[in-house]
Amino acid sequence: MKQIAVLAAAAIALSACAGLPRGPAPQQDAFMASLNALCGQRFLGRVVTTDAADADFARSRLIMHVRDCSADEVRIPFHVGDDTSRTWVISRNEEGGLTLKHDHRDPQGKPDGLHWYGGDTTSAGTAERQEFPVDEFSIELFNAGDAAVSTTNVWAVEVHPGQAFAYELRRANRHFRVEFDLTQPLIGVVAAP
Numbered sequence: 001m002k003q004i005a006v007l008a009a010a011a012i013a014l015s016a017c018a019g020l021p022r023g024p025a026p027q028q029d030a031f032m033a034s035l036n037a038l039c040g041q042r043f044l045g046r047v048v049t050t051d052a053a054d055a056d057f058a059r060s061r062l063i064m065h066v067r068d069c070s071a072d073e074v075r076i077p078f079h080v081g082d083d084t085s086r087t088w089v090i091s092r093n094e095e096g097g098l099t100l101k102h103d104h105r106d107p108q109g110k111p112d113g114l115h116w117y118g119g120d121t122t123s124a125g126t127a128e129r130q131e132f133p134v135d136e137f138s139i140e141l142f143n144a145g146d147a148a149v150s151t152t153n154v155w156a157v158e159v160h161p162g163q164a165f166a167y168e169l170r171r172a173n174r175h176f177r178v179e180f181d182l183t184q185p186l187i188g189v190v191a192a193p
Helices: 002-018 026-037 053-061 138-145 149-153
Strands: 042-047 062-067 066-068 073-080 083-092 096-106 118-120 129-133 154-160 164-171 174-181
Touching: 026 073, 026 083, 026 096, 026 129, 026 154, 042 053, 053 174, 062 174, 096 129, 118 138, 118 154, 138 149, 149 164
Parallel strands: none
Antiparallel strands: 042 062, 042 174, 062 073, 066 073, 073 083, 083 096, 096 118, 118 129, 129 154, 154 164, 164 174
């Protein structure tokens, strides 16, 4: 009887711990450190997938600018030609994982169209690659914005220090990937978005 009581107490204690936020995974700490090591730098990219829907992107000059960095958040404006409306925001979340959000703004700096969509990691990932399945907020946003095709999106970001940075979108019948060359940071000033 005493053994059953001890086991029951242990089970209750373990179930109480299950609801507590987990700490950051070492892989995610290393991933954020790699992003922070790029802070202040800009890099030229190119579309490496061949979907016809990405033809305009593939013809445009693609630049990412890693800035506004801290251990808990990194903002990466993504310029497509003269379009400076996009910023990727990677941050730590309350559950101990990472979140990717897409900050879309009009020329006056106000949220534009589909804004602040993204997802949260569901695993520790690796120090080089983190995946972000679409979150509930984004599913509701996509459904309301006539973009239901995006409700199964999984985004990924990769950082291979000294080599490449990649941003990727996958869903059924869709794969978009852009890669940036980290070996040749761009020199000079770019207007802030």
